[in-house]
Amino acid sequence: MKYVPERHMEYPNNLDMKIRKCLVYFLGMSILFIIWKLSVIETDVEKLQFLKDTLYLNKEQLQLSHQQLILIEHLYQTKLGKELPMIYAVTPTYTRYVQKAELTRISQTLALVPNVHWILVEDSDEKTDLVRNLIADSNLLVTHLNTKTPVIEKLGDKDPRWKKHRGVTQRNAGLKWLRSNLELNKDKGVVYFMDDDNTYSTKLFKEIAKVKKVGVWPVGLVGGLNAETLILDQHTGKVVGYRSGWKADRKFAIDMAGFAINLDLILSKPEAQFSYEMEKGFQESEFLSYFTSKEELEPLADNCTKVYVWHTRTEKPVVKGIVPGLEV
Numbered sequence: 001m002k003y004v005p006e007r008h009m010e011y012p013n014n015l016d017m018k019i020r021k022c023l024v025y026f027l028g029m030s031i032l033f034i035i036w037k038l039s040v041i042e043t044d045v046e047k048l049q050f051l052k053d054t055l056y057l058n059k060e061q062l063q064l065s066h067q068q069l070i071l072i073e074h075l076y077q078t079k080l081g082k083e084l085p086m087i088y089a090v091t092p093t094y095t096r097y098v099q100k101a102e103l104t105r106i107s108q109t110l111a112l113v114p115n116v117h118w119i120l121v122e123d124s125d126e127k128t129d130l131v132r133n134l135i136a137d138s139n140l141l142v143t144h145l146n147t148k149t150p151v152i153e154k155l156g157d158k159d160p161r162w163k164k165h166r167g168v169t170q171r172n173a174g175l176k177w178l179r180s181n182l183e184l185n186k187d188k189g190v191v192y193f194m195d196d197d198n199t200y201s202t203k204l205f206k207e208i209a210k211v212k213k214v215g216v217w218p219v220g221l222v223g224g225l226n227a228e229t230l231i232l233d234q235h236t237g238k239v240v241g242y243r244s245g246w247k248a249d250r251k252f253a254i255d256m257a258g259f260a261i262n263l264d265l266i267l268s269k270p271e272a273q274f275s276y277e278m279e280k281g282f283q284e285s286e287f288l289s290y291f292t293s294k295e296e297l298e299p300l301a302d303n304c305t306k307v308y309v310w311h312t313r314t315e316k317p318v319v320k321g322i323v324p325g326l327e328v
């Protein structure tokens with residue numbers, strides 16, 4: 001106990017005491033109210049809902065973080081028996097002028113998704129402060145990894161985008177993390193390769209949560225088309241072909257942004273990886289071949305009639321001068 005000189009004890013600050021009394025009284029009443037309320041509520045689920053609502057209502061005073069609120073929601077949904085599967089979004093990223101803008105857009109989309117674990121993999125020898133700061137600001141559940149693309153595989157500044165595989169090493173690092181940290185039959189989820197240059201609707205994540213084995217959907221603004229999509233059989237609703245701007249005869253003519261895979265499959269096929277050996281433009285097709293067949297694909301987004309992800313491209317800015325002291 002703190003030492004207080006005696007003369008102060010004799011003349012307590014009256015106003016202070018009154019406020020304190022008020023607070024104690026208020027707190028006591030609140031607790032009594034909560035206990036009473038809990039005793040009249042019949043079911044566990046209702047009790048949990050009441051506690052959850054109370055915590056949400058007082059989140060400012062209790063200084064609950066976004067993460068803690070997500071956890072509370074998650075517990076509640078589990079109790080209801082309709083918990084959403086965790087979506088593991090694997091994002092390769094690399095240093096360039098537009099990196100922070102791209103990652104800001106992506107992270108703020110993810111902030112609207114309750115059930116997401118972001119696996120952000122930097123193409124670098126060291127983790128950068130820019131990405132570290134962005135993660136700290138995001139309040140998201142993030143695993144931050146880094147691994148450098150081998151020099152001979154790296155796309156040169158003047159090379160066209162299709163010339164080399166992009167993100168291979170980083171996506172594989174994401175897969176490796178999943179396989180070393182999660183357990184088959186214990187952890188449940190869906191894995192999505194979420195590049196940092198696309199635009200994602202929050203509706204996409206509701207579709208991803210439905211994936212049983214491999215889910216597919218249209219991708220906007222890709223392959224020289226307004227959208228690439230799946231061709232479905234009118235009667236069975238199954239995938240029978242692809243509307244793709246490039247080599248639609250691939251086994252799976254689907255863009256990286258156009259599919260998600262159940263975590264069980266990812267964990268039970270540890271040999272499935274991306275590779276520099278694969279033919280250019282065949283990463284998706286070869287990777288998907290490990291897990292499924294065309295007939296088994298699950299068409300989502302209202303039978304592939306909705307576009308929830310777009311291959312937007314941020315123009316490469318011409319930067320002629322650097323303002324010092326600004327992280328842009």
Ligand SMILES: *[C@@H]1O[C@H](CO)[C@@H](O)[C@H](O)[C@H]1NC(C)=O
Pocket residue numbers: 233234235236237302303
């Ligand atoms: C999708 O197509 C199948 C089969 O053609 C049909 O049974 C189902 O109702 C459709 N679903 C939606 C959301 O349109």
